[in-house]
Amino acid sequence: MDPKLIVEIINVPENFDKEKLNDLNNSGISISYANSYINNTKNPIKQHIDYFIIIEDQLSLMEVFEIITSIRKNEQGLIFLLVEPEHEQQKLFYLKIGADIIVKIDETWEVLKYMMLNLGRQKIYEKTILTKNNQLVLNDYNLSVTIAGEEVFLTKNEFRLLRLLNKTPNITISYREINEYLWNKKDSTQVANIANIVFNLRDKLKQIEGADHYLVTVRSKGYMLNISEKSKERL
Structure with missing residues (x-):
């Protein structure tokens, strides 16, 4: 049986006909609801989300902007935006x-359902990019890391940081290098932002027994991915 596509629907109006949405749930698409995505960034990601559907109804332009940019910061799922016809001029x-x-x-x-199903079918045939060493498997498709057979889902920046460190394990990557890689900025290094990403990443790795030692802080310099023979023995 093929896995269901995971869809999160944001800002469902009270008077919205949810029977339309239930039809999606019966067609290979699993749906959940959220009032907003902005606060979700503080919570651990429990599953990969394939699609986000944002219903523009009564949202201001700024609210739509904040929701979309928050999703883009953390996720790779496609974003569908449902708009009133008179707002089409804002499409660009x-x-x-x-x-x-x-x-x-x-x-x-029906149109929306088949758009998602057809796009999902394309995803199945896309080659999943896996980055492996002898201990970690990084999956670009769903932004996850697998250690000792256990998979943890990450935010976009958590995943990118881990992928950067994984390129040269046991070698310190400086704050400046991380800053340039994550935000393409050379002028100001965002040490506090990097530290926050590392804190959340460590917290997620703790879900896997014996994986809390991977991220090493090199004081005043940066961070390192600790891959060693001793680490392998612990797994």
């Missing part, structure tokens, strides 16, 4: 800030 703005597909809110859900 929404595309520029990260929405992938703009759909009129009165479009038939």
Whole structure:
């Protein structure tokens, strides 16, 4: 049996016909609901989300901007934005800030359903990029790391930081190098932001027994991925 596509629907109006959404749930698509995504960044990611559906209804332009940019910062799932017909002139703005597909809110859900199913079918045939060493497996498709057979889902920046450190294990990567890699900035190093990403990443790795030793802080310099024979014995 093929796995269901995971869809999170954001800002569902109280008077919205949820029967339309239940039809999605019965067609190989598993749906959940959220009032907003902005605060979700503080919570551990428990599963990879394939699609986000944002219903523009009564959201301001700034609220839509904040939701989309928050998702883009942490996730790789496609973003569908459902808009009122009179707001279509804002389509270019929404595309520029990260929405992938703009759909009129009165479009038939059959159209939306088959768009997602067809895109999901393409994903199945895409080659998943796996980066492996003798202890970690990094999966670019769902932003996860697997250690000793246990998979943990990461945010976009957590995953990218781990991938950077994994390129040269046991070698310190400086704050400046991390800063340039994550944000493409050379002028100001965001040490506090990097430390926050590392803190959250360590917290997630603690879910796997024996994996809390991987991220090493090199005082005043940066961070290192600790891959050693001793580490292998612990796993």
